[in-house]
Amino acid sequence: MNKTTLLFVLCCFFSVSLLAQNSDKPKEVTQTYFLQNVNIVPQPGQMITKGHLIVRDGIIENFGQSLSIPADAEVIKADSMFVYAGFIDALSHTAIPKEEDKKKSDNKNPGNPTNEEAGILPDRQAADLVSAEEGSIEKMRNLGFGISHVVPKGNMLPGSGATIVLNGKSGQGMVIQEDVSTFGQFKGSGRWYPQTIIGVLAKWKDLYRNAEVAKEHSKKYAMNPSGLARPSHDAATKALFPVIDKQKSIYIKANSHLDASRALKLQKDLGFNMVLCDLKQGWNLIDKIKVKNVPVLLSIDIPEKEKEDKKKKDEEKSEEKSEDKKEDKKEEEQEEDVDLEVEAFKERKKKSIANYIGQAAAFEKAGIPFSFSFLSGKGKDLQKNLRAMVEEGLSESAALAALTTNPAKLLGIQNIAGTIARGKMANLVVTENNYFDEKSKIRYVFVEGQVFKFEEKKKKKKKKGDAAASGLNIEGEWSYKMEIPTPENEGTMTIKKSDSGYTVTLVSPADPDEPETIEDVELDGDTMTFSFDVTDGMQMTIEMELTFTEESFEGTITAGQFGSFPMSGEKISGPKN
Numbered sequence: 001m002n003k004t005t006l007l008f009v010l011c012c013f014f015s016v017s018l019l020a021q022n023s024d025k026p027k028e029v030t031q032t033y034f035l036q037n038v039n040i041v042p043q044p045g046q047m048i049t050k051g052h053l054i055v056r057d058g059i060i061e062n063f064g065q066s067l068s069i070p071a072d073a074e075v076i077k078a079d080s081m082f083v084y085a086g087f088i089d090a091l092s093h094t095a096i097p098k099e100e101d102k103k104k105s106d107n108k109n110p111g112n113p114t115n116e117e118a119g120i121l122p123d124r125q126a127a128d129l130v131s132a133e134e135g136s137i138e139k140m141r142n143l144g145f146g147i148s149h150v151v152p153k154g155n156m157l158p159g160s161g162a163t164i165v166l167n168g169k170s171g172q173g174m175v176i177q178e179d180v181s182t183f184g185q186f187k188g189s190g191r192w193y194p195q196t197i198i199g200v201l202a203k204w205k206d207l208y209r210n211a212e213v214a215k216e217h218s219k220k221y222a223m224n225p226s227g228l229a230r231p232s233h234d235a236a237t238k239a240l241f242p243v244i245d246k247q248k249s250i251y252i253k254a255n256s257h258l259d260a261s262r263a264l265k266l267q268k269d270l271g272f273n274m275v276l277c278d279l280k281q282g283w284n285l286i287d288k289i290k291v292k293n294v295p296v297l298l299s300i301d302i303p304e305k306e307k308e309d310k311k312k313k314d315e316e317k318s319e320e321k322s323e324d325k326k327e328d329k330k331e332e333e334q335e336e337d338v339d340l341e342v343e344a345f346k347e348r349k350k351k352s353i354a355n356y357i358g359q360a361a362a363f364e365k366a367g368i369p370f371s372f373s374f375l376s377g378k379g380k381d382l383q384k385n386l387r388a389m390v391e392e393g394l395s396e397s398a399a400l401a402a403l404t405t406n407p408a409k410l411l412g413i414q415n416i417a418g419t420i421a422r423g424k425m426a427n428l429v430v431t432e433n434n435y436f437d438e439k440s441k442i443r444y445v446f447v448e449g450q451v452f453k454f455e456e457k458k459k460k461k462k463k464k465g466d467a468a469a470s471g472l473n474i475e476g477e478w479s480y481k482m483e484i485p486t487p488e489n490e491g492t493m494t495i496k497k498s499d500s501g502y503t504v505t506l507v508s509p510a511d512p513d514e515p516e517t518i519e520d521v522e523l524d525g526d527t528m529t530f531s532f533d534v535t536d537g538m539q540m541t542i543e544m545e546l547t548f549t550e551e552s553f554e555g556t557i558t559a560g561q562f563g564s565f566p567m568s569g570e571k572i573s574g575p576k577n
Contacts, residue, residue, distance in 0.1 A: 032055065033449075035053040035428075036076065051065050083430050088418060096130065099154070119157065120157045129159075135540055140374075146427030161251065162176075165425075176413065177411070185252065214233040243272050277375065279359075280359075281355075426448060428444070481568055490509070542559050
């Protein structure tokens with residue numbers, strides 16, 4: 001099934017519903033909420049047990065242990081749940097659409113490109129690019145985020161950042177602050193200069209020095225234009241004036257130790273204010289970063305710990321059973337050709353992984369506040385990765401600060417966000433248990449007072465003889481039918497299994513030459529789940545959950561704001577048990 005076809009089907013079916021939503025009917029019964037009997041965490045290190053919290057018209061009206069329920073409030077009975085300030089994404093491309101393919105340039109001189117060809121666009125504003133239809137907004141919001149600092153995509157200098165609230169009908173309506181940062185990275189421009197890292201560093205210095213001269217010239221002309229040529233500086237040059245005046249910081253993406261060192265050297269040579277972003281390998285630079293007092297955004301992307309070798313553990317246990325077996329084992333071990341180099345490599349790898357995971361704890365120990373950026377890594381791994389960092393020594397208070405108070409201060413929005421306080425924006429995260437507990441789930445997210453509820457997904461109990469017990473083979477071709485009254489509601493689905501997992505290919509009769517293949521597929525017993533993004537005109541995430549028997553399946557398809565509806569099918573061909 002082609003993504004565009006699926007989106008068209010959904011739009012047709014729900015057009016009446018959407019028109020009703022845009023009618024003169026009241027949007028909500030109430031804009032007042034009373035969260036009852038919750039553990040309130042106003043800021044890292046504080047907690048009010050068995051408290052209540054009132055949200056009214058997008059603002060936190062009050063919170064505490066002795067509050068009466070307002071007459072117009074919707075009561076949310078969140079017994080013993082935890083309430084935190086809404087998380088703040090310190091840097092990402094959230095809500096920024098994919099760049100359109102550029103037209104082929106007629107420029108025959110790759111050493112003298114235009115600023116656009118070279119990816120030097122500090123004058124481009126993220127605030128002008130933000131789209132309320134981007135599926136990334138919902139994904140970040142589902143993780144507990146209410147505010148994002150977003151920057152354009154691109155090469156060396158993609159543009160200026162903006163802070164946005166993760167809810168709204170229009171991109172401009174989501175913007176809280178414009179032109180809050182300049183985003184840069186050590187990324188060449190392909191066929192245009194600068195291409196290499198040496199060229200990029202040289203271009204950085206050239207741009208900055210030229211902007212300093214241009215700014216001084218503009219200043220002198222404004223004071224007394226007599227005898228001076230009228231300034232005619234390009235937009236990119238003028239966009240760097242606030243950086244030279246230290247009114248704006250340059251947020252430099254520096255994943256590696258080497259890139260971070262380059263950024264620190266560049267900042268030392270030129271003198272601008274800087275934030276090191278998406279840092280993955282910064283543990284050996286902690287002392288230098290602390291001396292320079294450079295703000296840091298650590299990457300949320302960390303490697304997984306290697307699982308302990310079960311076979312090795314079983315061998316060690318078996319050795320304890322008898323002295324004879326021990327002697328036999330020793331003789332066998334002496335006869336083995338132990339590759340010391342491989343063992344050394346494994347040890348270095350283990351230490352390296354520990355450094356990645358323990359980096360946040362090392363920064364905390366050094367007294368360096370930090371936040372997190374989401375330019376790399378998978379947002380869905382946030383909670384899991386934070387727990388791994390906590391296991392490696394990071395305190396829960398420091399982890400929570402990195403999601404709330406630290407980015408609020410860095411972005412200058414601490415007066416409206418980052419903590420739970422009277423009069424602040426009602427951005428809240430409500431979790432079943434302590435957010436850092438392994439099984440804790442997010443149940444509610446408030447963004448400027450609008451509530452988003454997440455139902456607990458309960459796994460179906462397995463019956464004797466079902467797929468988990470019988471080893472049901474779901475590979476093959478299946479028919480499918482979506483229960484919506486439109487012509488294009490049927491098609492075929494092919495499921496294949498490989499060493500890396502399952503793939504699902506959907507084909508609609510309307511577009512037989514444009515199948516949709518999904519590779520990120522999960523199978524739990526007889527239940528398969530997968531999702532994909534639709535980005536043609538309207539952006540949303542399509543999610544499917546299907547439960548199989550030997551000959552048929554039933555399930556649901558969920559399509560963002562359109563909700564969920566039934567889907568079923570039968571096996572056409574393929575292996576059977």
